[in-house]
Amino acid sequence: MRTASIRWFSTLTGVVCLMALAAVAQTRAAQPGTLTIAESSDADSLDPKLATAAPSVLVYSNIFDTLVEQGRDLIMKPALATSWEQTDPVTWRFHLRKDVKFQDGTAFDAQAVKFTFDRALSKTSPARGLSMAGPIAQATVVDDSTIDIATTKPFGPVLAALSEVFVFGIVSPAAVEKYGADFGHHPVGTGPFAFDSWQKNDQIVLRRNPDYWGQKAKIDRLVFKIIPEASSQAIAFGAGEIDGIMAPDANLIARLKADPTANVYEVPGLRMLFLGINTKRPVFSDVRVRRALNHAIDTGAIASALLKGHATPAQGYLPKQVFGYADVGTYKYDLGAAKSLLAEAGWKPGPDGKPQKDGQPFTINLWGYTGRDPNSRLISEAVQGELQRLGATVNLRVWDYSELSTALWQEVPKGGPETAPYDIFMLGWTTITGDADFTLYGQISDISIPPKGLNATYWAAPDYMADIERGRTSTEATVRVAAYRDALTKLYDQAIWVPLVVINQVVVLKKRVTGYTPHPVEYYMLRMADVGLEN
Amino acid sequence: MRRYVVRRVLLSVPVVLGVVFAVALIVRLTPGDPAIVLLGQGATPDAVAALHRELGLNQSVIVQFLHYLGNAVELDLGRSYRSNERVTDIIATALPNTLLLTGAGLGISLTIGLPMGIASAIWRNTGLDHSLTGISLLGLSMPVFWTGIIMQWLFSFELGWLPTAGIGSWRHLVMPALAVGSYTAANFVRMVRATVIEVMREDFVRTARAKGLRPGGVLHHVLRNATIPLVTTLGLQVGLLLGGSILTETVFAWPGIGLQMIQAINGRDLVLIQGLVLVTALLFVGANLIVDISYVFLDPRIER
Numbered sequence: 001m002r003t004a005s006i007r008w009f010s011t012l013t014g015v016v017c018l019m020a021l022a023a024v025a026q027t028r029a030a031q032p033g034t035l036t037i038a039e040s041s042d043a044d045s046l047d048p049k050l051a052t053a054a055p056s057v058l059v060y061s062n063i064f065d066t067l068v069e070q071g072r073d074l075i076m077k078p079a080l081a082t083s084w085e086q087t088d089p090v091t092w093r094f095h096l097r098k099d100v101k102f103q104d105g106t107a108f109d110a111q112a113v114k115f116t117f118d119r120a121l122s123k124t125s126p127a128r129g130l131s132m133a134g135p136i137a138q139a140t141v142v143d144d145s146t147i148d149i150a151t152t153k154p155f156g157p158v159l160a161a162l163s164e165v166f167v168f169g170i171v172s173p174a175a176v177e178k179y180g181a182d183f184g185h186h187p188v189g190t191g192p193f194a195f196d197s198w199q200k201n202d203q204i205v206l207r208r209n210p211d212y213w214g215q216k217a218k219i220d221r222l223v224f225k226i227i228p229e230a231s232s233q234a235i236a237f238g239a240g241e242i243d244g245i246m247a248p249d250a251n252l253i254a255r256l257k258a259d260p261t262a263n264v265y266e267v268p269g270l271r272m273l274f275l276g277i278n279t280k281r282p283v284f285s286d287v288r289v290r291r292a293l294n295h296a297i298d299t300g301a302i303a304s305a306l307l308k309g310h311a312t313p314a315q316g317y318l319p320k321q322v323f324g325y326a327d328v329g330t331y332k333y334d335l336g337a338a339k340s341l342l343a344e345a346g347w348k349p350g351p352d353g354k355p356q357k358d359g360q361p362f363t364i365n366l367w368g369y370t371g372r373d374p375n376s377r378l379i380s381e382a383v384q385g386e387l388q389r390l391g392a393t394v395n396l397r398v399w400d401y402s403e404l405s406t407a408l409w410q411e412v413p414k415g416g417p418e419t420a421p422y423d424i425f426m427l428g429w430t431t432i433t434g435d436a437d438f439t440l441y442g443q444i445s446d447i448s449i450p451p452k453g454l455n456a457t458y459w460a461a462p463d464y465m466a467d468i469e470r471g472r473t474s475t476e477a478t479v480r481v482a483a484y485r486d487a488l489t490k491l492y493d494q495a496i497w498v499p500l501v502v503i504n505q506v507v508v509l510k511k512r513v514t515g516y517t518p519h520p521v522e523y524y525m526l527r528m529a530d531v532g533l534e535n
Numbered sequence: 536m537r538r539y540v541v542r543r544v545l546l547s548v549p550v551v552l553g554v555v556f557a558v559a560l561i562v563r564l565t566p567g568d569p570a571i572v573l574l575g576q577g578a579t580p581d582a583v584a585a586l587h588r589e590l591g592l593n594q595s596v597i598v599q600f601l602h603y604l605g606n607a608v609e610l611d612l613g614r615s616y617r618s619n620e621r622v623t624d625i626i627a628t629a630l631p632n633t634l635l636l637t638g639a640g641l642g643i644s645l646t647i648g649l650p651m652g653i654a655s656a657i658w659r660n661t662g663l664d665h666s667l668t669g670i671s672l673l674g675l676s677m678p679v680f681w682t683g684i685i686m687q688w689l690f691s692f693e694l695g696w697l698p699t700a701g702i703g704s705w706r707h708l709v710m711p712a713l714a715v716g717s718y719t720a721a722n723f724v725r726m727v728r729a730t731v732i733e734v735m736r737e738d739f740v741r742t743a744r745a746k747g748l749r750p751g752g753v754l755h756h757v758l759r760n761a762t763i764p765l766v767t768t769l770g771l772q773v774g775l776l777l778g779g780s781i782l783t784e785t786v787f788a789w790p791g792i793g794l795q796m797i798q799a800i801n802g803r804d805l806v807l808i809q810g811l812v813l814v815t816a817l818l819f820v821g822a823n824l825i826v827d828i829s830y831v832f833l834d835p836r837i838e839r
Contacts (some may be wrong), residue, residue, distance in 0.1 A: 041798065044617035051617070052575055073796055125589055131582040200628055201790035201798075202702050227700045227788045231678075235687045236699035302696075385545050402803065403566035405578060410568070430576065442576070451580050 001425050033220035035513065035533060037244040037526060038227045038236060042201045045184030046170035049120055052129035057166050057202055057523040058246065059224050059308045063103075064169030064189035067094055067113070072519050074321055074434035076159040079214075080108065080170055080190065086475060090137075096145040100213045102172035103194035110147040114139045117149070129167045132442070134431065136161060141231050153472040156480050160323075160433035166523065186233075192529035193219045195478055201226050218515070218532035220474075237262070237508070243533075244509040246526060250374055253275040256508045265518045268312055269505040270319050271430040273373065275383065275498040278424070279459040280417035288345040290495040293424070294331035295338035297386050303501045306378050310506060314499030317439070317491050324471065324484035326434025328492045330499075338390055354391040362392040367408075367425040372401035373503070380426055383500075397422075408456040417450075417458045425456060426500075434521060436484045444491070458494045464490045509523050540828060545723050547820045554816040555809055556600060562747060563596050569616055569803035592805075604808065612813070613806040615799075622810035625795060630814060632702060633791030635784065636711055637776045643716025644723050645771065651720075652727025657754070659732060667724065674721030675694035679779055683714045683786035711787040715779055719772050726768045727761075733763045762833050770826035774819050 033275050043056035048064055051057065069079035069136065081094040100108040117139035120127035127133075135152040144150055151158060162168050175188035187195050194205035204224040208217040225242055227233045236242045236254070243468050248256060257264045269428035277293065284290060299313035318325045342355055342362075350356035364387055368380020377398055382395040389513045399407065404425070431439045445468060446460035447453060464487055471483035491497070514532045519525050570586040571578045587593045591602065612622035626776060655667045690710060691699040697706050734740070734757050743753050781793035788794075792811055799807040831837050 003670070045619060047619070050619055052577060075757075102759060126582075126585065128582075129577045131574070131577040131579045139814070181614070184619055199702070201794050202623065202788070209569050225701065225788075226790075228785045228794070229684075229700075229788070231684050232687055232700045232786055232788065234685075235692045239691045239695060239699055241691070241699055351703070398565055402568065402572045405571045406566065409580065410571075410583070430577070448579070453579055 032535065033533065034223060034526060035219045035221070035244070035531065036223040036225050036242045037137060037246055037434070037509075038225050038233045038242045040226075040228050040230070040233070042226045043198075043204060043224075046187040046195065046198070046204075047184035048166050048171065049127040050184055052132075052166040054522055058526045060169065060189075060525035061165050061191075061524050061527055062193040062206055062529070063187050063191045063195055064165050064432065065170050065172065065191050066165050066170065067096075068159050069525065070160070070163040070521060072517060074323060074520065076163055079163075080113075085157075087148070088342060089152045092149045092151075092158060093142065094147050096147065096150065097213060098145055100190055101211055102186045102188055102190055103174070103209055103211075104172055104175055106172055106174045108170070108190050109144045110141040111144075112173050113147045113170060114141050115176070116168065116170045117173070119176070124288055127167045128166065132438070133164060133167045134158070134161045134437075154475070156472050156475050157433060157435040157437040158475075160435040160438070192527075193222050196221070208369060211265060212529075215529050217529050219528065222528050223528075225337075226279050237510075240510075243513055244507060246507055247522075248506060248508050250310050252313065253310060253506060253508075254308070257457065261511055263496060263509050263511055263513075263516075265507045265509065265516065266310065266504050267518045267520055268319060268321065269430075269503050269522055270322065270432065270434060270520055271373075271428055271503045271522070272314055272319055272380065273311075273376070273426065273428045273500045273503065274276070274314065274317075275500065276425050276457045277496055277498070278417060278420055278422060279457050279494075279496055281420065281423050282418060282421055284489060286345045287494055288341045289347075291331065292338040292390070292500050293333045293387070294495050295341065296390050297498055298333045299385060299500050300333065302379055302382060306375055307380060307501060307503070310504045311501040312504070314502055317444075317499055318436055319431060319486060319502045320433050320437055322434055324440075324488075326485040326488050328489045329487065331495070333388060338514070342390065349391070362390070364392045364394045365421060365423045366394050366396045367404060367422045368396055368398045369401045369404045369426060370398055373428050374402075376426070376428070379500070383445075409450050410456050412450050424498075427456075428503075430522070432521065432523070434486075436480075437468070437472050438488060440484070440492070441472055444468075444496070459494065459496045461490065461494065464494075539831075543824055543827060547824065549814065551820055552604075557812050558812045559600050559603070559805070560596055562601065562803070562808055563599075567803050569805055572803045573616060603806075607813070612729050613677060614809040615807045616796065616804045617802050617807075624751045624808055625779060625807065626792065626810060626814050629790060629792045629795050632789060633780050633784070633793060635708065635778070636715065636780055636789055636791060637773065639708055639712035640715035640776050641769070641772065643712055644719040644776075645769075647717065648720040648723030649727060652724045653754075653758070655724065656731035656735065659728070664728075666714055668728070671721040671724040674717050674724075677718075678787050679714050679718050679782050682717065683783060686710045686714060687786075700786075702788075702790055707787075707789075711783050711789050713785045714786070718779060719775055722775065723772065727765060730761050730764045730768075731757060763830055766826055766833065767830055770823045772782040773822040775816055777818060 039055055041055040043051060043059050044052040044054055046060045046171050048060060065080045067079060067081040068076045073076045080097055084094045085413055087093050096110060102195055104107055120130060123140065135155050139152045140148045150447050170190060171187035176183050179186045185198060192209055192212045194209045196205040196207040198204045203226060205224040208220050227236060230252055233245050233248060237245055253264060256262050261446045277290050279285055303311040303313050315330055346357045347355035349363055355362040368382055370377040380396060380398055384394045387394045408425060428442055429439060442448060444455055446465055448455040449460060450456060467483050467487035471480045474480050505518060505525055507518060507525055509516055512534050514534055516531050570583045574582050574586060591599060615625060642812055651667050655664045658664055666735060687699050690697040697709055701707055740753060740757060743756060781797055782792055783789060783794040784791045785797060796811045797810060
């Protein structure tokens with residue numbers, strides 16, 4: 001009896017050991033030709049019409065193409081359109097690439113382009129990102145391989161708008177008709193990878209499109225694995241279960257840089273954090289006070305200490321790679337200069353040593369936020385501390401990012417902007433198209449003053465408006481660049497913002513992944529058509 | 536018996552409805568406009584107003600809730616704001632995963648907690664009892680996201696025995712089930728210990744011993760009488776497990792309703808939040824209903 005149970009027990013132990021060994025083998029082996037990248041959130045939808053946030057666009061930018069493509073130098077290149085010309089001030093004619101097929105085998109032609117544009121421009125259910133696309137009016141078929149895109153008025157950055165895959169990614173009309181509202185889970189485009197499967201919150205699998213019109217993918221499968229927790233990502237990467245991590249947590253980047261099996265790709269991005277100043281508030285309507293604020297913030301310290309070097313101090317109102325950027329000067333961190341500017345504006349030290357004017361103390365209502373950007377709360381608090389060095393009393397209110405948006409843009413104070421409960425607000429803004437128009441017209445213009453838009457500084461001087469209108473309506477690069485230089489000079493002079501930092505984009509990949517080059521636009525960072533694996 | 540069950544089921548309906556309505560109200564009163572979150576940088580007031588109309592958010596809460604109820608009766612729980620996927624489809628995919636995790640966690644909790652609790656009670660106030668109680672205190676003090684990461688480091692990174700995260704094979708279930716199960720086990724040990732000790736104090740135990748019944752037989756009778764309070768605790772454990780699943784699912788990237796809930800809340804996906812709360816409320820109410828009904832079968836003294 002006892003011998004039998006000993007035998008049974010040892011057999012069981014043997015089986016368990018074999019299973020464990022098998023488990024080890026299975027866990028460590030990576031499927032050949034498969035590239036697995038970890039993301040912290042799942043895509044919302046793979047339909048360009050519905051999902052404009054990074055987790056979705058990162059994935060479907062491999063599935064869909066646009067008429068023109070934004071290169072790594074931010075210059076527009078032919079993609080589904082091989083050439084184009086402007087036929088009149090508001091119409092652009094695109095000649096389409098021939099012999100291109102959708103991943104479901106149907107033909108790509110001008111009708112498919114028109115279908116995509118009609119769908120995105122629909123009045124009843126427009127594409128969610130449409131307001132970022134500018135005044136695109138409609139698409140008209142000329143013939144099977146020619147299409148006219150019309151704008152409501154002359155629009156210089158039209159190519160940048162058309163390159164936005166999250167509005168104008170070209171979709172297969174047959175697939176949309178077949179899947180209807182479920183197209184987001186069965187996406188079909190013309191891109192280098194076709195949709196294979198999607199287990200929600202687990203992984204999205206794309207497979208190579210062998211009929212791609214351009215550079216065909218070098219890998220067979222591209223897997224986006226969803227791992228929400230940063231340390232789990234690091235462990236999976238270290239254990240060899242994944243080949244890369246998109247936007248790893250800042251605390252992990254230093255550790256990953258020291259990992260001999262990893263390459264860390266870090267490039268300046270297009271997202272900038274800044275402080276907007278409500279120029280209608282009596283204290284801040286004085287430009288000297290605004291300039292003083294600009295001198296009072298040490299953006300270098302914010303970038304190196306708070307963001308651990310994964311950001312660069314802003315050099316103006318736009319990231320440097322943006323079309324239209326010009327170096328018109330920045331305010332140096334200089335507390336002495338700040339204090340003397342305040343004194344010039346009438347703020348003299350009172351009996352308690354703090355600045356006051358007409359018996360009123362220097363009070364600042366600062367709105368910061370948490371969420372959306374890493375360490376944003378910390379940055380808000382750091383800014384509060386820096387402004388307190390001027391002797392100001394700073395009342396900081398930290399909002400959840402989505403609440404801040406509502407408070408700034410939707411709730412206009414009844415007594416007018418001069419009675420607003422905020423003097424300074426912190427925000428982040430990404431110049432997605434890489435074109436100055438996107439930020440200057442979207443964030444700082446008269447048509448975007450709340451409640452009509454997002455310009456919570458309430459500033460839009462007429463001469464500045466003339467500059468950005470010139471930049472927007474001209475289609476000649478030299479004219480546009482000159483116009484934006486003028487506009488940026490005025491912004492610098494009037495100091496309506498305190499630009500803080502430009503955030504870096506980071507991707508970590510195993511050394512066995514070859515041929516990867518980062519793209520400054522976050523959305524296109526994981527386009528993997530020219531990436532290979534060596535074993 | 537049948538009347539009892541029917542009455543309990545009918546009483547559950549207003550409870551579930553009340554929970555869903557409360558949540559529907561709360562998420563709409565919470566700052567943070569779903570349209571602004573969905574549109575991101577495209578959130579111009581025109582776009583926001585258009586999206587409000589499209590999603591029905593421009594109507595009053597009562598009207599929205601009544602529409603929701605009307606559709607819910609036909610098993611249409613709406614479509615997620617973010618993905619436009621049917622809420623019922625989302626739940627149908629995610630729920631089995633959470634049930635699997637909860638079931639495995641419950642199994643581990645019982646396997647560890649029951650013997651430990653009984654042993655603690657029988658040999659109470661001995662060294663064994665103190666060490667078992669100490670271990671359970673340790674288990675309670677270690678949050679699941681900490682034990683989870685430590686396990687990942689040990690079993691995935693160092694030893695390479697188990698996959699770090701995700702779903703797909705029995706190997707993926709081991710760590711998350713252990714993480715959530717050991718936490719609830721720690722809780723369970725104490726409940727079992729207290730219950731068994733209390734039952735052992737009862738007169739019938741003294742009588743049985745006096746009659747000369749051997750210890751195993753006494754234990755058998757003790758456990759039978761402890762079943763009802765233990766089953767009650769189990770019902771409550773289900774609630775703990777469902778709630779704790781959010782953390783476990785996040786650490787282990789386990790695609791259940793916990794992970795869906797976190798994302799729905801962050802994305803202000805009101806329709807999905809309501810659907811998930813509805814399902815969770817139904818699960819909790821259902822589990823406790825089963826517990827209540829089981830009393831009748833477990834204790835012959837309870838009137839049928």
